[in-house]
Amino acid sequence: MAYQLDNRPLDLRERFYFPEVIRGIGTLAGHFLRNLFFSRDANPDILARPRGLGYSDNVTLQYPEEKAPYPPGYRGLHRLVPREDGSPRCVACYMCATACPAQCIYIEAAEVPGDPIEKYPAKFVIDELRCVVCGFCVEACPKDAIRMDTGEHAPPSLERVHQLLDEKALLRGPAVSYLSDPWLRRPAPSIPAEALAAMTASARPYPDASDEYAQTPGFSVKALAAEARERAERAGTP
C-alpha cells in the first residue's frame, strides 16, 4: 500500500540552525578523527576492510601502486586460446565476427598446409577501440577459442594502431584441449604424432568449474560439468 512521506516542516530546534549544524559536524568529525588517527587498510577488497571504532573509514586504493584484482568472470582483454602445440584453437569460422555488435573482429581464413579439412586464421585482428566488451564473441565461439579471462583491461597507448591486436598478440595464456576436439578424434596430418599423443593425454572431458569463460549464457559451468561427468560415467568412458 502507498504511504505518505514524512515531510513535516522543520520544528523550532531545526529552524534554530545551530543544533542541527552541530549534529552534522559531529557525524563528520567522527569520520575525520578516525581517518586522522588510524591508518588506511590496504586490502583491495573494500568490503573486507574492518570498519568502526579504531579503524579508518578510508575506502580508497592508491591506484597505480595498488590494484584491485578483477573477479573471476570479468570481461577483460581478449585472448586467443592456444592448443598444447602452440597453435590457436580457432578454426576461422567467423562466428565471433558475426556475433560482434561493434564489428571489431577481422578474420582471414587459410587452409592448414597438408591437411584437407582444417582451417586456421591467417589474420585475426581485434580493434580494441571499437570493442564494446559485451562478451558475445566468447559466447558465440563453438570451439572455446576466444576468451576474455585475461583479468586485465585494454592497455593505454599513444597510437590508435597499437589498439589493433593481431593473432600474435592475442595468442597467449594457458592452453586448453577437450576430448571432443575434432583434431584429437581423428589423426590430423598437421600435428606430429607425439604432439597429438601429448595433447590427448592432457585433454579434459568438459570445462570444469574454474573455466568461467567456457560457459554458455544461462548455464552454470558447475552444473554442466557435473552433468557431463554423469553422462560420461553412464557411457563408461573416462
Next chain:
Amino acid sequence: MSTEVKEVLKQVGGPRSSELDAPLSSKRMLVNLGPSHPAMHGTARAVVELEGENIASCKLDIGFLHRGFEKSCESVTWTQVFPYTDRLNYVSSIMNNVGFALAVEKLCKLEVPERAQYLRTITSEIHRICDHLTLVGALGLELGAMTVFLYAIEGRDLLWDRLTELCGARLTSNYARIGGVSRDVPEGWIEKTETTLDRVVLLRDEIDGLLARNRIFYDRTRGVGTVSRADAIDLGFTGPCLRASGEAYDLRKAAPYLVYDRLDFDIPVGSNGDTYDRYLIRIEEMKQSDKMLRQCFRDMAPGELVVRDFRYVLPPKPEVYGTIEGVMAHFKLIMEGIQVPAGEVYGYTEAANGELGFYLVSDGSGRPYKIGLRAPGWPMLAALPIILHGALLSDLVPVFDSINMIGGEVEQ
C-alpha cells in the same frame, strides 16, 4: 531622494526626480549553462533568459549524446541490441536489459524460469539503489554538501563491485538475455551482497541524517520546482517524480512483472511535488528496494537460468563441442538471430526514473523491424522549462538534478 540632492540636480540640469524614481527597464540576460558544465548532469545545454535573478524562460538544447539508438537496433539481431540498451541509462544498465528482454519475451510468449526472474529482480533493485544513491549524492553536491556525494559514491561502488562479480562488468553489464539471464550468482555472492547492503544502509542513513533535517538543504529544496499532481499527470511524469507529486502509481504494483507480485513492499507517496519530496522519495525507495532484495535472497530457489528452447537460447557448450545438433542450433542462432514472431508489442517496466517502455515491431526476420523507446527521463526533462518558470537561477541546478535526467536514455 533627499531635498539637497534634488537641489543639486536642478542646478546641474540633470534628470527630473520623477525620471530617477521610475523603474528601470533592464535588459534580459542570456546565460548558457552547459553543455559541458560541471553542474549539468550529462551533456545538455540550458539557454536561460534571466530577468534579474529569475528565470524568464529556459530553453533546453539536447542531443549531444544522440547515438541513433532506435535506428542502430534495426541493423543488428535481437540479441545484439542488449549492449545498446546498456548504454541508455548507464547508471542502472540491467534495468534496461530487463525491460528489453521482457518486451521481446512478450512478443515470443516466453515464460522465463523462476530463478531467472528472481535474478532479474535482484539486479534491477540493486541498480535502483545505485541510481537513487547517485541522485541523492549529486543533489547534496549541488547544494554544497560534497561529503554526502562521497558517501553515496562509496555505497554505489560497493554495489557495482558485487555486480561486477555477477555479470563481469561494472557499468555495461549486458546481463539479461532473451529467455533468461546470462550467469548464475557466484559462490558466496548472496552473503557478500547482504553485507554490502548493510553497509549501504549505514551510508544511506548517514546521508539522510546529514541532509533531511538540515535547514540549508531544507530551505533550498522545499517549495522549489513544485509540480502539482494534476500537472505531473498532464506532463506525462512517471516514476519517483510522479509519486513525489502525490500520485501513487508504480508499475511494480499497477502491472506487476517478474516476481514483484510476490514481494512485500510499499510505495512511498509525496504531497508537495517539490525537490524536497523528490529527494525523500528516493531515500524511501532505497529502503523499499533493500527490503525487496532481502526477501528475494530468502525466497530464491536453485533452478534453471534460461528456457531450454534452442530457438531462443544458445545451447550449452558441451553440446556445441560434442554434438551436431548443438552445433547447428548454435550456428543458426548466431547467424540468423532469434526468429521473433511477426507482430508488435509494447513492453513496460518501472525503471529507476519511471516507466521504461520498448515498442517493438517484428517482421518475423532475425532483426527488429522497428524499435521505439519511451525514455523515463524524457517527460521530466521536457517539463523543466515549465517547472522553472520564474524560479531563481540558483535553483535550476538542484531541480535539474532532482528530475534525474540521464543523457544516455533521453537522447537515445
